[in-house]
Amino acid sequence: MESKKKFFLECYELGIIKFGRFTLKSGIESPFYVDLRPLASDPKILKRLANYLLDMLPLDNFDLICGVPYAALPMATAMSLESYLPLIIKRKEAKEHGTKKLIEGIYKKGQNCLLVEDVITSGKSLLETIPEIEDEGITVSDIVVVLDREQGGKELLEGKGYRVHTLFTISEVCKMLQEEEHLCDDDVLRINEFLRGNQITFKDAPRMTYEQKLDAAEHSVAKKLLETAIAKNSNLIASADVLTTQELLELADKIGPHIVALKTHIDIITDFDPDTTILPLKDLAVKHNFLLMEDRKFADIGYTQELQFSYGMYKISNWADFVTSHVIGGYESLDCFLNVGVVAILGMSSKGTLTDRNYHEHALKLAQDHPNVIGGVSQKQLPENLLLFTPGISLSDSGDGKGQQYHSPEHAIKNLRTDFIIVGRGIYKSDDAESAALQYKLAGWNAYLAETGKSAR
Numbered sequence: 001m002e003s004k005k006k007f008f009l010e011c012y013e014l015g016i017i018k019f020g021r022f023t024l025k026s027g028i029e030s031p032f033y034v035d036l037r038p039l040a041s042d043p044k045i046l047k048r049l050a051n052y053l054l055d056m057l058p059l060d061n062f063d064l065i066c067g068v069p070y071a072a073l074p075m076a077t078a079m080s081l082e083s084y085l086p087l088i089i090k091r092k093e094a095k096e097h098g099t100k101k102l103i104e105g106i107y108k109k110g111q112n113c114l115l116v117e118d119v120i121t122s123g124k125s126l127l128e129t130i131p132e133i134e135d136e137g138i139t140v141s142d143i144v145v146v147l148d149r150e151q152g153g154k155e156l157l158e159g160k161g162y163r164v165h166t167l168f169t170i171s172e173v174c175k176m177l178q179e180e181e182h183l184c185d186d187d188v189l190r191i192n193e194f195l196r197g198n199q200i201t202f203k204d205a206p207r208m209t210y211e212q213k214l215d216a217a218e219h220s221v222a223k224k225l226l227e228t229a230i231a232k233n234s235n236l237i238a239s240a241d242v243l244t245t246q247e248l249l250e251l252a253d254k255i256g257p258h259i260v261a262l263k264t265h266i267d268i269i270t271d272f273d274p275d276t277t278i279l280p281l282k283d284l285a286v287k288h289n290f291l292l293m294e295d296r297k298f299a300d301i302g303y304t305q306e307l308q309f310s311y312g313m314y315k316i317s318n319w320a321d322f323v324t325s326h327v328i329g330g331y332e333s334l335d336c337f338l339n340v341g342v343v344a345i346l347g348m349s350s351k352g353t354l355t356d357r358n359y360h361e362h363a364l365k366l367a368q369d370h371p372n373v374i375g376g377v378s379q380k381q382l383p384e385n386l387l388l389f390t391p392g393i394s395l396s397d398s399g400d401g402k403g404q405q406y407h408s409p410e411h412a413i414k415n416l417r418t419d420f421i422i423v424g425r426g427i428y429k430s431d432d433a434e435s436a437a438l439q440y441k442l443a444g445w446n447a448y449l450a451e452t453g454k455s456a457r
Contacts, residue, residue, distance in 0.1 A: 008168060015038055030194060034147055034170075036071055036118040049075060049146070050079040051082055057165060062112050062113065062114040063085070063112050064086050064088050065079055065116065075118065076116040086107070088138075090103055090129060091104065103132070103133060107138060112141055113133060113140050117143060118146050119148075121149045122153045127156075142162065145164060147170065148166040149170050151198055158411070161380040170191070171192075171195075207451050209454065210235075210448075214226040216385065219371070219374045225291055228260045231289065235419060235448055237259060237260060237261040237420050239425075240262055240265075243269065245269060248281065249280050249284065263422060266316070267314065274313075293320065294324075296309075299325070302333040322343060323337060324345055343377055344373050346377060364383075368385065374387055387420065390418035390420070393408070393409055394423070414451055426440065427440065
């Protein structure tokens with residue numbers, strides 16, 4: 001931590017923060033003013049800054065890097081040189097001649113871009129920049145910021161599903177400067193009072209409780225799932241990506257008391273048999289009161305999906321309570337799922353996913369309109385009338401090196417407002433699956449209680 005402090009003090013000598021009385025663009029008078037552009041004039045400091053920022057990140061998750069114009073462009077360039085991540089440049093406005101492009105550089109649709117910002121206040125410039133990048137088919141999941149003014153911008157962005165990594169906060173900076181006697185106690189007090197009185201507030205509707213969602217639910221499966229969550233004090237769905245019937249049944253029996261649903265990929269069971277695989281699994285679901293979610297991810301025309309759903313060796317319609325389906329086949333492709341709930345795939349957690357903002361908007365409208373759909377898989381918030389299922393949940397990891405990107409239970413519940421967390425390897429690959437399931441159950445439920453203001457029973 002001392003080296004980080006020493007680095008900041010060197011940056012401070014370049015005049016990046018001034019204290020006094022400054023009128024901001026918003027018209028508010030601020031006791032401090034931040035301008036990080038002088039850092040670009042010192043190559044050694046710029047290079048060290050790039051490495052500090054890179055050290056905070058899971059670099060395997062990114063294909064590209066982009067700086068918010070203009071102050072962050074030198075930082076993003078230095079980070080590109082240090083990490084070998086290709087740089088793309090976003091213009092403030094598209095040029096009126098030539099290609100008229102807004103995004104310059106070499107990139108492909110589906111790539112994941114790390115966004116670099118110098119200072120975050122309200123988050124407005126980022127919210128303007130991100131859609132323009134995503135309109136090119138590029139995904140933005142993470143933002144790295146040099147200094148957070150702690151006025152609400154970070155929280156706004158995290159509430160919209162983005163991971164925000166900050167090197168310094170203004171509170172941290174003031175403490176370091178106070179220790180070095182660059183600021184007196186009165187200066188720090190005045191800055192803290194300013195921050196408390198100038199928070200950017202966002203009027204999100206209060207989060208609905210499971211009881212409120214149950215009252216509003218129309219689909220029988222949605223009702224059953226919410227009733228199970230309330231009865232078991234759990235919002236945990238466990239993935240059972242195991243290969244044999246014995247592994248599947250043993251896992252279901254161990255973790256059954258802690259989950260609301262068991263998510264299967266039934267076609268990976270190497271010794272599948274309706275009598276020895278499905279019948280005992282259904283008995284365990286009754287014994288431990290959990291639902292069966294077949295993660296089939298249907299993605300075809302309605303006629304073909306109906307055959308896949310009801311026929312063949314798996315006969316999913318005979319045992320699954322709800323299934324996952326892409327909506328790329330259109331509204332009528334979902335009509336075949338009459339006796340189950342459908343969780344629409346609106347977004348995926350893997351690096352390079354093609355489910356960009358445009359796709360998400362169209363898929364969401366379809367999901368809201370279809371009576372068979374109970375919710376969606378998404379990395380962003382959904383309207384309250386749809387249940388949100390969030391995969392890629394981990395208590396420890398940020399990625400697996402194979403494109404999977406993780407969220408913590410707290411992030412998913414608080415910032416994405418998810419209803420049900422989906423955990424795979426964190427449970428079934430654990431040395432003690434039962435203990436791991438209990439740990440995730442408690443983490444998810446406690447996060448829900450904290451967000452709704454409910455008390456534990």
